[in-house]
Amino acid sequence: MNLPDAPSRPDAEADIQDVPIHRQHPAWMTLRRLFRHQLFLTGIGLFGIILAAAILAPIIAPVDPTKLAMRYKFRPPDGTFIFGTDNFGRSLWSRVIWGAQLSVVIGFSVVLLNAIFGTLIGALAGYFRSLDNGLMRVNDALMAFPAILLAIGVTAVLGPSTFNVILALAVVYIPRTARIVRSSVIVLREMEYVQAAVAAGAGHWRILRRHILPNAMAPLIVQLSFLFAYAVLSEATLSFLGLGAVPPTPTWGNIMAEGRQYMSEASWIITIPGIALMITVMGLNLLGDGLRDVLDPRLRIQQ
Protein backbone atom coordinates (compact mmCIF):
# COMPACT_ATOMS: atom_id res chain seq x y z
CA MET A 1 0.00 0.00 0.00
CA ASN A 2 1.30 3.35 -0.97
CA LEU A 3 1.03 6.05 1.52
CA PRO A 4 0.58 9.49 0.10
CA ASP A 5 3.64 11.58 0.62
CA ALA A 6 3.40 14.09 3.36
CA PRO A 7 2.72 17.48 1.83
CA SER A 8 6.14 18.91 1.51
CA ARG A 9 6.65 22.41 2.73
CA PRO A 10 9.96 23.96 2.03
CA ASP A 11 9.92 25.88 5.29
CA ALA A 12 8.98 22.89 7.47
CA GLU A 13 12.49 22.38 8.70
CA ALA A 14 12.89 26.01 9.52
CA ASP A 15 9.64 25.85 11.52
CA ILE A 16 11.01 23.09 13.67
CA GLN A 17 14.21 24.97 14.21
CA ASP A 18 12.28 28.02 15.26
CA VAL A 19 10.76 26.21 18.21
CA PRO A 20 12.95 27.14 21.15
CA ILE A 21 14.50 24.05 22.68
CA HIS A 22 14.14 23.93 26.46
CA ARG A 23 17.33 22.21 27.42
CA GLN A 24 16.88 23.01 31.06
CA HIS A 25 17.89 20.74 33.82
CA PRO A 26 14.80 19.10 35.44
CA ALA A 27 15.88 20.33 38.86
CA TRP A 28 15.92 23.87 37.53
CA MET A 29 12.39 23.49 36.16
CA THR A 30 11.17 22.12 39.50
CA LEU A 31 12.69 25.11 41.24
CA ARG A 32 10.96 27.46 38.83
CA ARG A 33 7.66 25.79 39.50
CA LEU A 34 8.27 26.05 43.22
CA PHE A 35 8.98 29.74 43.01
CA ARG A 36 5.71 30.34 41.19
CA HIS A 37 3.82 28.56 43.97
CA GLN A 38 2.17 31.20 46.17
CA LEU A 39 1.89 29.11 49.33
CA PHE A 40 5.45 27.85 49.01
CA LEU A 41 6.70 31.42 48.77
CA THR A 42 4.67 32.44 51.82
CA GLY A 43 6.15 29.47 53.67
CA ILE A 44 9.69 30.35 52.63
CA GLY A 45 9.03 33.92 53.74
CA LEU A 46 7.73 32.96 57.19
CA PHE A 47 10.39 30.35 57.83
CA GLY A 48 13.01 32.69 56.37
CA ILE A 49 12.28 35.24 59.12
CA ILE A 50 12.93 32.62 61.80
CA LEU A 51 15.98 31.22 60.01
CA ALA A 52 17.45 34.71 59.62
CA ALA A 53 16.84 35.42 63.31
CA ALA A 54 18.53 32.12 64.21
CA ILE A 55 21.59 32.74 62.07
CA LEU A 56 21.94 36.42 62.94
CA ALA A 57 21.28 35.88 66.66
CA PRO A 58 24.72 37.06 67.86
CA ILE A 59 24.36 40.26 65.81
CA ILE A 60 20.74 41.23 66.33
CA ALA A 61 20.50 40.05 69.94
CA PRO A 62 23.85 40.90 71.50
CA VAL A 63 22.40 41.06 75.02
CA ASP A 64 23.06 37.82 76.89
CA PRO A 65 19.67 36.03 77.04
CA THR A 66 20.51 34.70 80.51
CA LYS A 67 21.67 38.04 81.97
CA LEU A 68 19.61 38.95 85.01
CA ALA A 69 18.55 42.56 85.63
CA MET A 70 15.99 42.52 88.40
CA ARG A 71 15.32 46.25 88.31
CA TYR A 72 13.98 45.93 84.75
CA LYS A 73 11.64 43.04 85.45
CA PHE A 74 8.17 42.79 83.83
CA ARG A 75 8.77 45.65 81.41
CA PRO A 76 6.09 45.44 78.69
CA PRO A 77 7.26 45.59 75.07
CA ASP A 78 8.30 49.18 74.21
CA GLY A 79 11.11 51.16 72.58
CA THR A 80 13.86 50.06 74.95
CA PHE A 81 12.83 46.44 75.31
CA ILE A 82 11.39 45.40 71.96
CA PHE A 83 9.70 42.29 73.35
CA GLY A 84 9.68 43.42 77.00
CA THR A 85 11.37 41.62 79.88
CA ASP A 86 10.55 38.58 82.00
CA ASN A 87 10.36 37.93 85.73
CA PHE A 88 14.16 38.22 86.08
CA GLY A 89 14.41 41.32 83.90
CA ARG A 90 15.98 39.30 81.10
CA SER A 91 15.47 40.68 77.61
CA LEU A 92 12.72 38.67 75.94
CA TRP A 93 14.02 39.78 72.53
CA SER A 94 17.32 38.06 73.22
CA ARG A 95 15.65 35.01 74.72
CA VAL A 96 13.23 34.54 71.83
CA ILE A 97 15.94 35.04 69.18
CA TRP A 98 18.34 32.61 70.86
CA GLY A 99 15.39 30.28 71.36
CA ALA A 100 14.84 30.46 67.59
CA GLN A 101 18.42 29.36 67.06
CA LEU A 102 17.95 26.39 69.35
CA SER A 103 14.67 25.40 67.68
CA VAL A 104 16.21 25.57 64.23
CA VAL A 105 19.28 23.58 65.31
CA ILE A 106 17.13 20.89 66.94
CA GLY A 107 14.69 20.75 64.02
CA PHE A 108 17.50 20.49 61.50
CA SER A 109 19.34 17.81 63.47
CA VAL A 110 16.20 15.69 63.80
CA VAL A 111 15.57 16.07 60.06
CA LEU A 112 19.17 15.07 59.28
CA LEU A 113 19.03 11.98 61.52
CA ASN A 114 15.72 11.02 59.94
CA ALA A 115 17.09 11.52 56.43
CA ILE A 116 19.98 9.17 57.21
CA PHE A 117 18.46 6.48 59.40
CA GLY A 118 14.89 6.65 58.15
CA THR A 119 16.13 6.17 54.58
CA LEU A 120 18.49 3.38 55.61
CA ILE A 121 15.90 1.41 57.58
CA GLY A 122 13.12 2.06 55.07
CA ALA A 123 15.30 1.07 52.11
CA LEU A 124 16.52 -2.12 53.80
CA ALA A 125 13.02 -3.15 54.88
CA GLY A 126 11.49 -2.33 51.50
CA TYR A 127 14.20 -3.89 49.35
CA PHE A 128 15.21 -7.01 51.26
CA ARG A 129 12.12 -9.05 52.00
CA SER A 130 14.00 -11.09 54.59
CA LEU A 131 14.54 -7.98 56.72
CA ASP A 132 11.10 -6.51 56.21
CA ASN A 133 9.18 -8.42 58.85
CA GLY A 134 11.66 -7.93 61.68
CA LEU A 135 12.36 -4.26 61.03
CA MET A 136 8.71 -3.35 60.55
CA ARG A 137 7.59 -5.11 63.73
CA VAL A 138 9.96 -2.96 65.80
CA ASN A 139 8.87 0.01 63.71
CA ASP A 140 5.19 -0.70 64.39
CA ALA A 141 5.86 -1.08 68.10
CA LEU A 142 7.64 2.28 68.25
CA MET A 143 4.81 3.87 66.29
CA ALA A 144 2.19 2.32 68.58
CA PHE A 145 3.41 4.43 71.52
CA PRO A 146 1.74 7.78 71.96
CA ALA A 147 4.48 9.98 70.40
CA ILE A 148 4.92 12.45 73.22
CA LEU A 149 5.03 9.74 75.91
CA LEU A 150 7.80 7.93 74.04
CA ALA A 151 9.73 11.20 73.79
CA ILE A 152 9.16 11.83 77.52
CA GLY A 153 10.40 8.30 78.29
CA VAL A 154 13.53 8.64 76.16
CA THR A 155 14.43 12.07 77.59
CA ALA A 156 13.84 10.64 81.08
CA VAL A 157 16.34 7.86 80.27
CA LEU A 158 18.92 10.21 78.82
CA GLY A 159 18.34 13.23 81.07
CA PRO A 160 17.20 16.65 79.91
CA SER A 161 19.61 18.37 77.51
CA THR A 162 19.53 19.75 73.98
CA PHE A 163 21.38 16.77 72.55
CA ASN A 164 19.11 14.26 74.28
CA VAL A 165 15.99 16.00 73.01
CA ILE A 166 17.36 15.57 69.49
CA LEU A 167 17.94 11.87 70.13
CA ALA A 168 14.49 11.40 71.68
CA LEU A 169 12.74 13.09 68.76
CA ALA A 170 14.83 11.07 66.31
CA VAL A 171 13.72 7.84 68.02
CA VAL A 172 10.09 8.99 67.84
CA TYR A 173 10.09 10.07 64.20
CA ILE A 174 12.55 7.74 62.43
CA PRO A 175 10.02 4.87 62.36
CA ARG A 176 7.52 7.15 60.61
CA THR A 177 10.08 8.25 58.02
CA ALA A 178 11.25 4.67 57.51
CA ARG A 179 7.67 3.62 56.80
CA ILE A 180 7.29 6.25 54.08
CA VAL A 181 10.59 5.32 52.42
CA ARG A 182 9.71 1.63 52.65
CA SER A 183 6.36 2.11 50.94
CA SER A 184 7.98 3.88 47.97
CA VAL A 185 10.81 1.32 47.76
CA ILE A 186 8.35 -1.59 47.69
CA VAL A 187 6.65 -0.08 44.64
CA LEU A 188 9.89 0.90 42.90
CA ARG A 189 11.44 -2.52 43.49
CA GLU A 190 8.93 -4.04 41.06
CA MET A 191 9.53 -1.47 38.30
CA GLU A 192 10.72 -2.69 34.92
CA TYR A 193 13.83 -0.55 34.89
CA VAL A 194 14.86 -2.17 38.16
CA GLN A 195 14.39 -5.61 36.57
CA ALA A 196 16.43 -4.36 33.64
CA ALA A 197 19.19 -3.32 36.02
CA VAL A 198 19.05 -6.74 37.69
CA ALA A 199 19.25 -8.39 34.27
CA ALA A 200 22.22 -6.21 33.41
CA GLY A 201 23.96 -7.61 36.44
CA ALA A 202 23.82 -4.65 38.81
CA GLY A 203 24.38 -5.44 42.48
CA HIS A 204 21.91 -4.69 45.26
CA TRP A 205 23.66 -1.55 46.43
CA ARG A 206 23.99 -0.15 42.96
CA ILE A 207 20.29 -0.78 42.29
CA LEU A 208 19.28 0.83 45.57
CA ARG A 209 21.57 3.81 45.14
CA ARG A 210 21.18 4.51 41.44
CA HIS A 211 17.71 3.28 40.56
CA ILE A 212 15.49 3.12 43.61
CA LEU A 213 16.47 5.81 46.11
CA PRO A 214 16.60 8.74 43.67
CA ASN A 215 13.00 7.93 42.75
CA ALA A 216 11.96 7.63 46.37
CA MET A 217 13.27 11.12 47.17
CA ALA A 218 10.16 13.18 46.40
CA PRO A 219 7.89 11.79 49.14
CA LEU A 220 10.86 11.76 51.52
CA ILE A 221 11.65 15.43 50.99
CA VAL A 222 7.98 16.32 51.52
CA GLN A 223 7.90 14.24 54.71
CA LEU A 224 11.11 15.84 56.00
CA SER A 225 9.76 19.37 55.59
CA PHE A 226 6.67 18.48 57.66
CA LEU A 227 8.94 16.63 60.07
CA PHE A 228 10.90 19.83 60.66
CA ALA A 229 7.64 21.42 61.79
CA TYR A 230 6.75 18.49 64.08
CA ALA A 231 10.25 18.45 65.56
CA VAL A 232 10.16 22.15 66.41
CA LEU A 233 6.67 21.72 67.87
CA SER A 234 7.59 18.64 69.89
CA GLU A 235 10.76 20.24 71.19
CA ALA A 236 8.71 23.20 72.41
CA THR A 237 6.22 20.80 74.00
CA LEU A 238 8.95 18.82 75.76
CA SER A 239 10.68 21.88 77.09
CA PHE A 240 7.28 23.30 78.12
CA LEU A 241 6.87 20.14 80.21
CA GLY A 242 10.36 20.69 81.66
CA LEU A 243 12.12 17.98 79.64
CA GLY A 244 14.02 20.04 77.12
CA ALA A 245 17.21 22.04 77.37
CA VAL A 246 17.88 22.99 80.98
CA PRO A 247 17.06 26.56 82.05
CA PRO A 248 18.46 29.21 81.95
CA THR A 249 19.16 28.18 78.32
CA PRO A 250 16.21 29.83 76.56
CA THR A 251 13.87 27.66 74.49
CA TRP A 252 10.44 28.78 73.37
CA GLY A 253 8.90 26.02 75.44
CA ASN A 254 10.63 26.83 78.71
CA ILE A 255 10.09 30.58 78.29
CA MET A 256 6.36 29.87 78.00
CA ALA A 257 6.45 27.48 80.94
CA GLU A 258 8.09 30.15 83.12
CA GLY A 259 5.64 32.73 81.86
CA ARG A 260 2.70 30.66 83.06
CA GLN A 261 3.05 31.91 86.62
CA TYR A 262 2.87 35.54 85.51
CA MET A 263 0.26 35.26 82.79
CA SER A 264 -2.15 37.71 84.40
CA GLU A 265 0.38 40.54 84.70
CA ALA A 266 2.89 39.76 81.91
CA SER A 267 1.11 37.79 79.20
CA TRP A 268 3.70 38.84 76.58
CA ILE A 269 6.12 36.30 78.09
CA ILE A 270 3.78 33.61 76.75
CA THR A 271 2.39 35.21 73.61
CA ILE A 272 5.66 36.31 71.97
CA PRO A 273 7.46 32.92 71.94
CA GLY A 274 4.10 31.31 71.13
CA ILE A 275 3.70 33.46 68.04
CA ALA A 276 7.31 32.78 67.02
CA LEU A 277 6.61 29.05 67.33
CA MET A 278 3.43 29.42 65.31
CA ILE A 279 5.22 31.33 62.52
CA THR A 280 7.88 28.63 62.31
CA VAL A 281 5.44 25.75 62.19
CA MET A 282 3.14 27.48 59.73
CA GLY A 283 6.04 28.47 57.47
CA LEU A 284 7.29 24.89 57.38
CA ASN A 285 3.80 23.49 56.81
CA LEU A 286 3.23 25.86 53.88
CA LEU A 287 6.66 25.00 52.53
CA GLY A 288 5.81 21.31 52.82
CA ASP A 289 2.47 21.83 51.05
CA GLY A 290 4.28 23.62 48.22
CA LEU A 291 6.93 20.91 47.91
CA ARG A 292 4.22 18.26 47.87
CA ASP A 293 2.25 20.02 45.13
CA VAL A 294 5.32 20.35 42.95
CA LEU A 295 7.33 17.22 43.72
CA ASP A 296 4.69 14.65 44.49
CA PRO A 297 1.55 15.40 42.52
CA ARG A 298 -0.08 12.11 43.52
CA LEU A 299 -0.52 13.38 47.09
CA ARG A 300 -1.65 16.79 45.99
CA ILE A 301 -4.53 18.58 47.62
CA GLN A 302 -6.30 19.75 44.47
CA GLN A 303 -5.97 23.43 43.81
Place this chain on the structure above:
Amino acid sequence: MAGVILRRLAGAVPVLLIVSLITFGMMRLIPGDPSSVIGGLSATPAQLAQIRADLGLDEPFFLQMLKWYTALAHGDLGRSILLGQDVVGATLQRLPVTLALSAYALVITVVFGLCSGVFAALRQNTVIDQLAMMFAMLGISVPNFFLGLLMIILFAVRLGWLPTGGYIAFTDDPVGWLRTSTMPAISLALLQVGLLARITRSTMLEVLRQDYIRTARAKGLPRRVVVMKHALANALIPITTVVGIIVSLLISGSVVTETLFSIPGMGQLLTQAVLNRDYPMVQGGLLLTTAFLVMINIAVDACYALLDPRVRYESP
Protein backbone atom coordinates in the same frame (compact mmCIF):
# COMPACT_ATOMS: atom_id res chain seq x y z
CA MET B 1 -14.91 -10.15 58.26
CA ALA B 2 -14.60 -11.86 61.65
CA GLY B 3 -11.56 -13.64 60.22
CA VAL B 4 -9.95 -10.33 59.26
CA ILE B 5 -10.46 -8.95 62.77
CA LEU B 6 -9.08 -12.12 64.36
CA ARG B 7 -6.02 -12.03 62.14
CA ARG B 8 -5.43 -8.37 62.97
CA LEU B 9 -5.76 -9.18 66.67
CA ALA B 10 -3.21 -11.97 66.33
CA GLY B 11 -0.89 -9.59 64.47
CA ALA B 12 -1.17 -7.11 67.35
CA VAL B 13 0.30 -9.57 69.86
CA PRO B 14 3.95 -9.37 68.69
CA VAL B 15 3.68 -5.58 68.44
CA LEU B 16 2.44 -5.34 72.02
CA LEU B 17 5.16 -7.76 73.13
CA ILE B 18 7.83 -5.51 71.62
CA VAL B 19 6.11 -2.47 73.13
CA SER B 20 6.32 -4.06 76.58
CA LEU B 21 9.98 -5.06 76.03
CA ILE B 22 10.90 -1.52 74.98
CA THR B 23 9.06 -0.05 77.96
CA PHE B 24 10.65 -2.49 80.35
CA GLY B 25 14.15 -1.84 79.04
CA MET B 26 13.63 1.93 78.87
CA MET B 27 12.44 2.18 82.47
CA ARG B 28 15.42 0.20 83.80
CA LEU B 29 17.80 2.39 81.82
CA ILE B 30 16.51 5.57 83.44
CA PRO B 31 19.07 6.64 86.00
CA GLY B 32 17.72 6.48 89.55
CA ASP B 33 14.93 4.24 90.73
CA PRO B 34 11.72 4.52 92.74
CA SER B 35 13.51 4.01 96.08
CA SER B 36 14.82 7.58 96.10
CA VAL B 37 11.34 8.90 95.31
CA ILE B 38 9.76 6.89 98.13
CA GLY B 39 12.56 7.38 100.64
CA GLY B 40 12.89 11.09 99.97
CA LEU B 41 16.08 13.12 100.24
CA SER B 42 16.83 12.24 103.84
CA ALA B 43 16.83 8.46 103.38
CA THR B 44 20.00 6.66 104.43
CA PRO B 45 21.65 4.20 102.01
CA ALA B 46 20.46 1.34 104.25
CA GLN B 47 16.86 2.51 104.05
CA LEU B 48 17.12 2.85 100.28
CA ALA B 49 18.51 -0.67 100.01
CA GLN B 50 15.62 -1.92 102.16
CA ILE B 51 13.05 -0.21 99.91
CA ARG B 52 14.75 -1.67 96.83
CA ALA B 53 14.65 -5.14 98.35
CA ASP B 54 10.96 -4.74 99.24
CA LEU B 55 10.15 -3.78 95.66
CA GLY B 56 12.30 -6.57 94.23
CA LEU B 57 14.54 -4.05 92.46
CA ASP B 58 17.74 -5.67 93.74
CA GLU B 59 17.06 -8.77 91.71
CA PRO B 60 18.79 -9.34 88.37
CA PHE B 61 17.24 -7.62 85.36
CA PHE B 62 16.13 -10.82 83.66
CA LEU B 63 14.57 -12.24 86.80
CA GLN B 64 12.56 -9.04 87.23
CA MET B 65 11.50 -9.29 83.62
CA LEU B 66 10.55 -12.95 83.97
CA LYS B 67 8.46 -12.17 87.06
CA TRP B 68 6.72 -9.31 85.32
CA TYR B 69 5.79 -11.40 82.29
CA THR B 70 4.67 -14.32 84.47
CA ALA B 71 2.38 -11.98 86.38
CA LEU B 72 1.19 -10.47 83.09
CA ALA B 73 0.27 -13.93 81.83
CA HIS B 74 -1.92 -14.25 84.91
CA GLY B 75 -3.53 -10.89 84.14
CA ASP B 76 -1.69 -9.13 86.98
CA LEU B 77 0.00 -5.87 86.02
CA GLY B 78 1.33 -5.17 89.50
CA ARG B 79 0.86 -2.23 91.85
CA SER B 80 1.82 1.38 91.30
CA ILE B 81 4.67 2.28 93.65
CA LEU B 82 3.66 5.91 93.86
CA LEU B 83 -0.09 5.47 94.32
CA GLY B 84 -0.04 2.16 96.18
CA GLN B 85 -2.95 1.19 93.94
CA ASP B 86 -2.98 -1.64 91.44
CA VAL B 87 -2.12 -0.59 87.90
CA VAL B 88 -5.34 -1.80 86.31
CA GLY B 89 -7.40 -0.03 88.99
CA ALA B 90 -5.49 3.24 88.57
CA THR B 91 -5.85 3.00 84.79
CA LEU B 92 -9.57 2.28 84.98
CA GLN B 93 -9.97 5.26 87.27
CA ARG B 94 -8.06 7.69 85.02
CA LEU B 95 -8.91 6.37 81.56
CA PRO B 96 -12.57 7.53 81.59
CA VAL B 97 -11.37 11.11 82.18
CA THR B 98 -9.09 10.99 79.13
CA LEU B 99 -11.74 9.21 77.09
CA ALA B 100 -14.44 11.74 77.98
CA LEU B 101 -12.09 14.58 77.04
CA SER B 102 -11.03 12.86 73.81
CA ALA B 103 -14.65 12.09 72.91
CA TYR B 104 -15.57 15.75 73.41
CA ALA B 105 -12.59 16.78 71.27
CA LEU B 106 -13.51 14.17 68.65
CA VAL B 107 -17.05 15.58 68.40
CA ILE B 108 -15.61 19.07 67.88
CA THR B 109 -13.17 17.70 65.31
CA VAL B 110 -15.74 15.81 63.29
CA VAL B 111 -18.37 18.56 63.36
CA PHE B 112 -16.03 21.41 62.43
CA GLY B 113 -13.45 19.51 60.40
CA LEU B 114 -15.90 17.54 58.30
CA CYS B 115 -18.28 20.45 57.70
CA SER B 116 -15.62 22.97 56.76
CA GLY B 117 -13.91 20.40 54.51
CA VAL B 118 -17.15 19.60 52.68
CA PHE B 119 -18.15 23.25 52.34
CA ALA B 120 -14.70 24.23 51.09
CA ALA B 121 -14.82 21.47 48.48
CA LEU B 122 -18.30 22.44 47.29
CA ARG B 123 -17.22 26.04 46.91
CA GLN B 124 -13.77 25.36 45.54
CA ASN B 125 -11.61 28.43 44.87
CA THR B 126 -14.11 30.86 46.40
CA VAL B 127 -13.53 33.10 49.39
CA ILE B 128 -15.24 30.53 51.65
CA ASP B 129 -12.83 27.84 50.46
CA GLN B 130 -9.79 30.04 50.99
CA LEU B 131 -10.95 31.16 54.42
CA ALA B 132 -11.66 27.59 55.47
CA MET B 133 -8.23 26.42 54.30
CA MET B 134 -6.56 29.36 56.00
CA PHE B 135 -8.18 28.37 59.29
CA ALA B 136 -7.19 24.75 58.69
CA MET B 137 -3.59 25.85 58.16
CA LEU B 138 -3.76 27.88 61.38
CA GLY B 139 -5.20 24.83 63.12
CA ILE B 140 -2.33 22.56 62.18
CA SER B 141 0.24 25.24 63.00
CA VAL B 142 -0.84 26.55 66.40
CA PRO B 143 0.68 24.42 69.15
CA ASN B 144 -2.15 23.05 71.32
CA PHE B 145 -0.56 24.19 74.57
CA PHE B 146 -0.19 27.71 73.18
CA LEU B 147 -3.88 27.86 72.27
CA GLY B 148 -4.66 26.43 75.71
CA LEU B 149 -2.60 29.15 77.39
CA LEU B 150 -4.21 31.89 75.28
CA MET B 151 -7.67 30.62 76.21
CA ILE B 152 -6.70 30.48 79.89
CA ILE B 153 -5.41 34.05 79.73
CA LEU B 154 -8.56 35.29 77.98
CA PHE B 155 -11.44 33.26 79.39
CA ALA B 156 -10.13 32.34 82.81
CA VAL B 157 -7.76 35.11 83.90
CA ARG B 158 -9.16 38.19 82.11
CA LEU B 159 -12.85 37.41 81.79
CA GLY B 160 -13.19 34.88 84.59
CA TRP B 161 -15.83 32.90 82.72
CA LEU B 162 -14.20 29.50 83.06
CA PRO B 163 -11.90 27.92 85.65
CA THR B 164 -8.15 27.83 84.81
CA GLY B 165 -7.98 24.10 85.35
CA GLY B 166 -9.22 21.11 87.30
CA TYR B 167 -11.81 18.55 86.38
CA ILE B 168 -15.36 17.66 87.38
CA ALA B 169 -16.71 14.30 86.23
CA PHE B 170 -19.72 14.38 83.91
CA THR B 171 -21.60 11.99 86.18
CA ASP B 172 -21.09 14.33 89.15
CA ASP B 173 -22.10 17.57 87.50
CA PRO B 174 -22.69 17.83 83.73
CA VAL B 175 -22.50 21.64 83.73
CA GLY B 176 -19.29 21.56 85.76
CA TRP B 177 -17.90 19.03 83.32
CA LEU B 178 -18.69 21.33 80.39
CA ARG B 179 -17.09 24.27 82.22
CA THR B 180 -13.90 22.36 82.99
CA SER B 181 -13.62 20.40 79.73
CA THR B 182 -14.50 22.91 77.03
CA MET B 183 -11.16 24.76 76.88
CA PRO B 184 -9.07 21.56 77.08
CA ALA B 185 -11.23 19.88 74.43
CA ILE B 186 -10.95 22.84 72.05
CA SER B 187 -7.19 23.10 72.45
CA LEU B 188 -6.91 19.34 71.99
CA ALA B 189 -9.15 19.33 68.92
CA LEU B 190 -7.62 22.26 67.05
CA LEU B 191 -4.85 20.37 65.24
CA GLN B 192 -7.21 17.57 64.29
CA VAL B 193 -9.88 19.96 63.01
CA GLY B 194 -7.28 21.37 60.63
CA LEU B 195 -6.10 17.94 59.53
CA LEU B 196 -9.60 16.62 58.97
CA ALA B 197 -10.75 19.74 57.10
CA ARG B 198 -7.81 19.52 54.70
CA ILE B 199 -8.22 15.83 54.04
CA THR B 200 -12.01 16.00 53.73
CA ARG B 201 -11.67 18.79 51.19
CA SER B 202 -9.16 16.96 49.01
CA THR B 203 -11.09 13.68 49.19
CA MET B 204 -14.37 15.40 48.36
CA LEU B 205 -12.81 17.21 45.41
CA GLU B 206 -11.54 13.92 44.08
CA VAL B 207 -14.92 12.23 44.48
CA LEU B 208 -16.83 15.18 43.00
CA ARG B 209 -14.84 14.82 39.77
CA GLN B 210 -15.99 11.23 39.24
CA ASP B 211 -18.27 10.25 36.38
CA TYR B 212 -21.01 8.92 38.61
CA ILE B 213 -21.38 12.35 40.21
CA ARG B 214 -21.84 13.91 36.78
CA THR B 215 -24.38 11.18 35.94
CA ALA B 216 -26.26 11.79 39.18
CA ARG B 217 -26.40 15.51 38.47
CA ALA B 218 -27.34 14.97 34.85
CA LYS B 219 -30.31 12.83 35.74
CA GLY B 220 -31.61 15.71 37.81
CA LEU B 221 -31.08 14.56 41.36
CA PRO B 222 -31.24 17.37 43.91
CA ARG B 223 -27.83 18.72 44.85
CA ARG B 224 -28.33 17.68 48.48
CA VAL B 225 -28.82 14.04 47.49
CA VAL B 226 -25.81 14.08 45.17
CA VAL B 227 -23.59 15.56 47.86
CA MET B 228 -24.81 13.42 50.74
CA LYS B 229 -25.55 10.08 49.11
CA HIS B 230 -23.14 9.94 46.20
CA ALA B 231 -20.18 12.08 47.17
CA LEU B 232 -19.92 12.06 50.94
CA ALA B 233 -20.73 8.37 51.27
CA ASN B 234 -17.74 7.56 49.07
CA ALA B 235 -15.48 10.17 50.60
CA LEU B 236 -16.11 8.72 54.06
CA ILE B 237 -13.91 5.70 53.40
CA PRO B 238 -10.56 7.50 53.31
CA ILE B 239 -11.85 9.93 55.94
CA THR B 240 -12.41 7.02 58.34
CA THR B 241 -8.69 6.21 58.23
CA VAL B 242 -7.93 9.76 59.24
CA VAL B 243 -10.46 9.63 62.08
CA GLY B 244 -8.69 6.49 63.32
CA ILE B 245 -5.36 8.35 63.29
CA ILE B 246 -7.06 11.30 64.96
CA VAL B 247 -8.26 9.18 67.89
CA SER B 248 -4.69 8.09 68.63
CA LEU B 249 -3.46 11.67 68.19
CA LEU B 250 -6.11 12.81 70.69
CA ILE B 251 -5.03 10.24 73.29
CA SER B 252 -1.40 11.19 72.70
CA GLY B 253 -2.13 14.93 72.71
CA SER B 254 -4.01 14.67 75.98
CA VAL B 255 -0.65 14.26 77.77
CA VAL B 256 0.12 17.95 77.32
CA THR B 257 -3.44 19.19 77.63
CA GLU B 258 -4.00 17.32 80.89
CA THR B 259 -0.78 18.72 82.34
CA LEU B 260 -1.70 22.25 81.25
CA PHE B 261 -5.23 22.16 82.66
CA SER B 262 -4.37 19.88 85.63
CA ILE B 263 -6.84 17.21 84.58
CA PRO B 264 -6.33 13.88 86.36
CA GLY B 265 -6.36 11.69 83.25
CA MET B 266 -4.22 8.96 81.76
CA GLY B 267 -1.71 11.37 80.24
CA GLN B 268 -0.98 13.07 83.53
CA LEU B 269 -0.83 9.70 85.32
CA LEU B 270 1.74 8.32 82.87
CA THR B 271 3.84 11.50 82.77
CA GLN B 272 4.05 11.55 86.57
CA ALA B 273 4.83 7.83 86.56
CA VAL B 274 7.72 8.25 84.09
CA LEU B 275 9.14 11.22 85.98
CA ASN B 276 8.92 9.42 89.34
CA ARG B 277 10.28 6.09 88.02
CA ASP B 278 7.07 4.31 88.96
CA TYR B 279 8.10 1.20 86.99
CA PRO B 280 4.98 -0.95 87.29
CA MET B 281 2.68 1.98 86.51
CA VAL B 282 4.62 3.00 83.38
CA GLN B 283 4.96 -0.56 82.11
CA GLY B 284 1.35 -1.50 82.75
CA GLY B 285 -0.13 1.87 81.83
CA LEU B 286 1.77 2.17 78.56
CA LEU B 287 0.94 -1.42 77.65
CA LEU B 288 -2.76 -0.82 78.30
CA THR B 289 -2.74 2.50 76.43
CA THR B 290 -0.98 1.10 73.37
CA ALA B 291 -3.20 -1.99 73.45
CA PHE B 292 -6.16 0.38 73.46
CA LEU B 293 -4.77 2.32 70.49
CA VAL B 294 -4.12 -0.91 68.57
CA MET B 295 -7.74 -1.95 69.24
CA ILE B 296 -8.95 1.37 67.86
CA ASN B 297 -6.99 0.80 64.67
CA ILE B 298 -8.56 -2.63 64.31
CA ALA B 299 -12.00 -1.13 64.94
CA VAL B 300 -11.31 1.41 62.21
CA ASP B 301 -10.45 -1.40 59.81
CA ALA B 302 -13.70 -3.09 60.74
CA CYS B 303 -15.52 0.17 59.97
CA TYR B 304 -14.15 0.07 56.43
CA ALA B 305 -15.89 -3.20 55.91
CA LEU B 306 -19.13 -1.63 57.04
CA LEU B 307 -18.69 1.40 54.79
CA ASP B 308 -17.23 -0.29 51.77
CA PRO B 309 -18.81 -3.47 50.43
CA ARG B 310 -15.74 -4.09 48.26
CA VAL B 311 -13.65 -4.66 51.41
CA ARG B 312 -16.41 -6.78 52.97
CA TYR B 313 -16.64 -9.25 50.12
CA GLU B 314 -12.97 -9.37 49.32
CA SER B 315 -11.56 -12.82 49.93
CA PRO B 316 -9.14 -12.69 52.84
